Amino acid sequence: MSATLVNRPDTADQLLEEVRYAVAKKIPVSIVGAGSKWNMGRPMETTSVIELSALSGVMLYEPEELVISAAAGTPIAEIEKLVAAHGQQLAFEPPDFGPVFGEKKARGTVGGAIACNLSGPRRIKAGAARDHLLGFHAISGRGEQFKSGGRVVKNVTGYDLSKLISGSWGTIGVMTEITLKVLPVAESTSTFVVVGLDDTAAIKLLTKILQSSNDVSGAVHLPNVVAARSDVFSITESVTAVRVEGPVPSVTYRIADLTRIAEEHCRTAGGQIIEPLDGSASLLFWAEVRDASYFTTSENPLWRLSVPPTVGPQVANSIADALVNIEYFFDWGGGQIWLSVESTPDAGESTVRSAIMKVGGHANLVRASKETRLRVSVFQPLDPVLYQLNRRIKDSFDPLGVLNPGRMYEGI
Amino acid sequence: MPIREGVRSMDMPKPDQAVIARRSEIIVALRRIVPGDGVIADEEALRPFEADALTAYRQLPLIVVLPKTTDQISRVLAYCQKMEVKVVPRGAGTSLSGGAMPLADGIILGLSKFNRILEIDYENRVVVAQPGVTNLDISNSVEGRGFYYAPDPSSQIACTIGGNVAENSGGVHCLKYGLTTNNLLGLEVVLMDGQVIRMGGRHLDCTGYDLLGLLTGSEGLLGVVTEVTVRILPKPVDARAILLGFPSSELAGSCVAGVISSGIIPAGMEMMDKPAIHATEAFVHAGYPLDVEALLIVELDGPLPEVDYLVERVKKIARDNGASNIAVSNSEEERLTFWAGRKAAFAAVGRMSPDYFCMDGTIPRKQLSNVLIRMRELSEIYRLELANVFHAGDGNLHPLIMYDASNEGEFERAEQFGADVLKLCVEVGGVLTGEHGVGVEKRDLMEVMFSEEDLNQQQRVKCAFDPTSLLNPGKMFPKLHRCAELGRIHIHHGRINFPDIPRF
Numbered sequence: 001m002s003a004t005l006v007n008r009p010d011t012a013d014q015l016l017e018e019v020r021y022a023v024a025k026k027i028p029v030s031i032v033g034a035g036s037k038w039n040m041g042r043p044m045e046t047t048s049v050i051e052l053s054a055l056s057g058v059m060l061y062e063p064e065e066l067v068i069s070a071a072a073g074t075p076i077a078e079i080e081k082l083v084a085a086h087g088q089q090l091a092f093e094p095p096d097f098g099p100v101f102g103e104k105k106a107r108g109t110v111g112g113a114i115a116c117n118l119s120g121p122r123r124i125k126a127g128a129a130r131d132h133l134l135g136f137h138a139i140s141g142r143g144e145q146f147k148s149g150g151r152v153v154k155n156v157t158g159y160d161l162s163k164l165i166s167g168s169w170g171t172i173g174v175m176t177e178i179t180l181k182v183l184p185v186a187e188s189t190s191t192f193v194v195v196g197l198d199d200t201a202a203i204k205l206l207t208k209i210l211q212s213s214n215d216v217s218g219a220v221h222l223p224n225v226v227a228a229r230s231d232v233f234s235i236t237e238s239v240t241a242v243r244v245e246g247p248v249p250s251v252t253y254r255i256a257d258l259t260r261i262a263e264e265h266c267r268t269a270g271g272q273i274i275e276p277l278d279g280s281a282s283l284l285f286w287a288e289v290r291d292a293s294y295f296t297t298s299e300n301p302l303w304r305l306s307v308p309p310t311v312g313p314q315v316a317n318s319i320a321d322a323l324v325n326i327e328y329f330f331d332w333g334g335g336q337i338w339l340s341v342e343s344t345p346d347a348g349e350s351t352v353r354s355a356i357m358k359v360g361g362h363a364n365l366v367r368a369s370k371e372t373r374l375r376v377s378v379f380q381p382l383d384p385v386l387y388q389l390n391r392r393i394k395d396s397f398d399p400l401g402v403l404n405p406g407r408m409y410e411g412i
Numbered sequence: 413m414p415i416r417e418g419v420r421s422m423d424m425p426k427p428d429q430a431v432i433a434r435r436s437e438i439i440v441a442l443r444r445i446v447p448g449d450g451v452i453a454d455e456e457a458l459r460p461f462e463a464d465a466l467t468a469y470r471q472l473p474l475i476v477v478l479p480k481t482t483d484q485i486s487r488v489l490a491y492c493q494k495m496e497v498k499v500v501p502r503g504a505g506t507s508l509s510g511g512a513m514p515l516a517d518g519i520i521l522g523l524s525k526f527n528r529i530l531e532i533d534y535e536n537r538v539v540v541a542q543p544g545v546t547n548l549d550i551s552n553s554v555e556g557r558g559f560y561y562a563p564d565p566s567s568q569i570a571c572t573i574g575g576n577v578a579e580n581s582g583g584v585h586c587l588k589y590g591l592t593t594n595n596l597l598g599l600e601v602v603l604m605d606g607q608v609i610r611m612g613g614r615h616l617d618c619t620g621y622d623l624l625g626l627l628t629g630s631e632g633l634l635g636v637v638t639e640v641t642v643r644i645l646p647k648p649v650d651a652r653a654i655l656l657g658f659p660s661s662e663l664a665g666s667c668v669a670g671v672i673s674s675g676i677i678p679a680g681m682e683m684m685d686k687p688a689i690h691a692t693e694a695f696v697h698a699g700y701p702l703d704v705e706a707l708l709i710v711e712l713d714g715p716l717p718e719v720d721y722l723v724e725r726v727k728k729i730a731r732d733n734g735a736s737n738i739a740v741s742n743s744e745e746e747r748l749t750f751w752a753g754r755k756a757a758f759a760a761v762g763r764m765s766p767d768y769f770c771m772d773g774t775i776p777r778k779q780l781s782n783v784l785i786r787m788r789e790l791s792e793i794y795r796l797e798l799a800n801v802f803h804a805g806d807g808n809l810h811p812l813i814m815y816d817a818s819n820e821g822e823f824e825r826a827e828q829f830g831a832d833v834l835k836l837c838v839e840v841g842g843v844l845t846g847e848h849g850v851g852v853e854k855r856d857l858m859e860v861m862f863s864e865e866d867l868n869q870q871q872r873v874k875c876a877f878d879p880t881s882l883l884n885p886g887k888m889f890p891k892l893h894r895c896a897e898l899g900r901i902h903i904h905h906g907r908i909n910f911p912d913i914p915r916f
Contacts, residue, residue: 020904064673065776087675117617128617130625131594143904146869147862152774154808154846156580156629157854157861158888159870160593163625167618184675207535213558213646215714250718257715308614310535335616361615380619385607389876390620396872399901408620 006049012071012176018050019174019402020143028405031170033073033109037116039101041169041407042378043370050174052111059177060151063088066182067134067151072111072175079110083182091183092129093120093286099296100367111175117167120290121218121243124210124332130166132181138165138173141398151179164393170404171412172397186245191218191277191285192258194266195237199223199313201269202240203334207310208261209242210333214254218243219333220289226329229294232277232285240271243286289331292338292366300340301347301368307361309335315355322351343369349376356380379408424471424852424886427517431497435474438497442477442519445487450525452476461520464505464512465567466853468769468823473500473514478522482600482608482638488521489636490606498882499604501632503544503575506567508770509851511579511631511887518885521636523574529553530639536614537644538597543574543637547581550642559644562589565847566755574637580629582847584680584711584754587805589645591847593628598641601627601634604878613641626873631849632884634877648713651679652723653750656730657704657737661685664706665780667733668804671710671726672777678726680711681805682754685784688761688799688812689753695760698753701737708804709750757801758812765797765814767823769830773837774846777807786836787811794829796822808846809837835860850888858890867891872898 009015022029028046032038034053052073060069063086070079076094083089094113098105114136119128126132135149148161165173197205202221210219219242222230227239244254255276262273277285288294295302307315312334319339320326326348328339341348352363362380365373382390387409394412397403406412431438435453442451452458453475463470474497479485492499498518505512514520526542529549533540534557539550547568550561564583565571571581577599582591589595598612611624618624627634658664664683671678684692684700684707693700700707708730712722723740730738741747753760761768775783784800791798797814811833815826834844834854838861844854858867867889874881875895885892 023901024903062776062778064669065778066672067776117622123616127590127594130622131590140869142901144865144869144902146866148866148870150774150841150843150861152776152807152842152846154582154586154591154774154803154806155843156847156849157844158850158858158867159634159873160580160625160629161870161873163593163622163628164873166625167622172621184677187675210537211534211646213649213715215648246714247718247721249721250715253715253717306615306617308533308536332616360613362617362619382620383609386609386611386620386623389603389609389623392876393621393873396876396899397869399899412620 005047006051008051008054010054012055015050015052015055015174015176016139016145019139022048022402023141023143023400026400026402028402031174031404033112034075034107036098036103036107037112040097040116040366043373044404044407046405053109055176058082067179068182069151069177069179070110072109072178074110075106076108076110076113077106084185087185088182089185090132090180091122091126092132093122093290094118094129095120095290095292097291097366100292100302102299110178110180114166114175114178115168115170121220121286121331124219125215125217126183130163133162133166133178134181135179136162136165136175137177138175140173141400141403146173149179153181169407171394171407172403174403187247188251189243189245189278189282190251190255191282192242192244192255193274193277194240194262194271195235195274197221197238197240197269197271199316199330201271202238203310203313203330204269205240205262205265206242206333208265209258212257212261214244214257216242217245218286218289221330221334223329225327226294229297230285230288232281232288241285243282294329295338295340298340300343301372302366303339303341303352303363304366305337305339305352305356305361305363307335307337307356307359309333311359312337315359318355319348319351323348345372346376347372382409424515425892427515428496431517432474434495438495439475441491442475442488445491446477446479446484450478450480452478461502461505461514461522464502464507464510466508466510466513466851469510469513469852471514471516473520474517476520476522478525480525482602485521485602485636485638486606486608489602489604492519493605493880493882496880496882498885500884501578501636503572503578504546504570506571506575507579507849507851508772509845509849509853511849511851513852515886523572526574526638533614534559538614538641539644540639540641541573543577543640544572547571547573547576554644558647560647561642561644562595563592566758573640573642577628577637577640578630578632579849580847582803582808584682584803587681587803588677588679593625595643596624596628596640597643599624599627599637600639602636602638604635604883629849631851631888633874633888634883650716650719651711651713651747652719653741653747654710654723654726655700655737655739655750656708656710656735657701658706658708658734659704659736661706661784662781663734664708667708667730667735668780669777670729670733672805674725674729676722676725678710678805679713680709682709683707683802683804684754684757685800687797688757688801691760691764691799692753692757695763696752696756698749700753704736709754754801761799761812761814766816766818768815769813769826771809771811771813771830771833772845772848773834773842774806774808775837775840775842777804779840779842780804780807783809783836783840787833790829790832794825796826796829803846807842831857852887855888856890858888868893868898875899
């Protein structure tokens, strides 16, 4: 962190005073949880930082109500540990990108996880971080405290500002208290694996599986270069994997049905079914996918693309035609592509953007040098009408541009 | 609807007489944009639009416009913005909170001609539809290939997908499969100034701020939805329903808690109290036990081995919680019969009472029996009968307050009773509305749940979309502030309380 003065308020009242001071003096401030995602997003040039890590602690946890409230600076790891002790979890699988940035694991806060709306492989079944935020309290760039939502799932009282603040990167409010939905951990989990499929055949298989009623909670394809970096396998082929979770009889039944679907597919497409992963191997595998761990060994620019699932291979192909030495894997049944490119000043931006343009979707630059992130658009550019609307929304919360100015887009 | 004629007008923003005076001129201009039969001005033809499903409140609109294309909507809105004419969007008019209630000086923008499914993409598991397509038609259109659209509000045969987006509709299956907001992937929306925006698509997550999430449940105050992309799901292989009777609602409530805390998320978990059981049994003969105080319907879906396994576990939890009746559906026909009573509950209560209000608060599940007892006390105080149906799994209550509008003062008493029930929901940690929306019905209760600063910030969001507040004004917010006034920055110069901390 290069900013000069870091304020770390110990109480919510102190935080309010500090934000109000910044507003009164029109001082732009960077808002961070523990700073674990400082190197993501557009770089900011503020001289002051407010860090929320001292505002930590679970305020309410009622397992039978499937709800937890915590101060925004509470480490995600602490929350996950607490709910795990009651057989529950944050079903959106908040990723831990620490190692991707060459940093330690488990530093991230719940405020950061929500502010960046990052979700793991279970996104396809359980929804994104934003789908699990029931309510929050925050301080706006007007220095006013406001809240939205509540502690119940079914709630349509007023605008759903929980959606707006999820993925807003701290640009519309400093969250102080966050209420999340928690869900039970399934009784058992099994990961069905096919090896040796090419990208196209793999996504076709995943599509067939996602069209079946097997209710999978993870659908990933690792081309062989990436699969070779997995600590779960010792393998030179590609890995296509699907996760099923539920009561034991259900998991057994569904693994059998997946086997039937894959056998039929592999007869023409090649590929081979191997023994399913259970227990700790399965857990480790999905943690690797969630955290994009395959890209921790280099510092090359890393993109995260979201596209219609079936066009995933086509998008990857068109990028491979234009850029050398790319590496990638598919999550979300083909809909999310993690893409590592050679380190160039623009990180292959024009190629990535034009590949997206043809099919719809978006591409965000997750990891790149500060110079690159200043040069290219880190987030998918918005069309002019949407940009102006986003800008007006930002202004409605933060008219002076005090909170995380320019973190997402110029002026936002 | 069972509610009788009886015109009542809600306290709405004062009609702009200058706009009303220009009515003929506005009709001509709108006919230029929407030719043919798309502009309705004749009083008799306007009559069907004077209320939505909250029929206690009525108002004849100035004009009704039924455009056919996004371009027409864009031009209608741009014209209305220029001429300062208010606009109320309307799907099928099934809102239970008055979300589509007309304004005397505003046009109704009806989406009924936007009734086509544009594309079914089985590979990416999405349906792209125009907003006037009914909720059920989306499921029906993909049923042949074994898919369905999960949110299933009770009015699904009539309500439109555009209206579902505006209200963030739920249904009995949202406990497991989520509300509209969790099943929506993309939108095309026209803003009040006529500009068209597109968000999301066949991919996951939004670009920029999550406007997809913000617009869902915004009750037609931010923009007019002209295209919707939803995700469809493969149908579960099997589903079975369990009918559970309990000698007290406390025991039923603890059974609900027991199921959830054991790690089971049923596809649906519905509860009815004794008056609701008796009303529905007399109406549809679903075979409900009449000697119980509370009835639960628990539906489990998935592959057969999973369903059978979970049925046994739920039965055990029910027995442990003192269930006096346990019946499991053994055929699809029987499953539907179990549901038939619940689905007809509102109509059944409607048979018993000349009029009723359907309330819609949500509470933390553990407050269920407490809230039931307090509601019964209120029922005695207000001298009005009450029947209760709940989405018990997610704590969403639908108390039905029965009254007779022809009795002097009863309507007002019922309204007050309803307000007290919703205040009670907030008091115990819940919210004013779980799925029906604020609309005009709960507008004046918003201050029970939100501070002035909360509501001002929400209205500033409205200003970002509609700075002159012409789109569905008078709904959702108890007080209307001008955007210029809301935009002012109030600097909190107060004393610095922490002189020892580093200052910027």
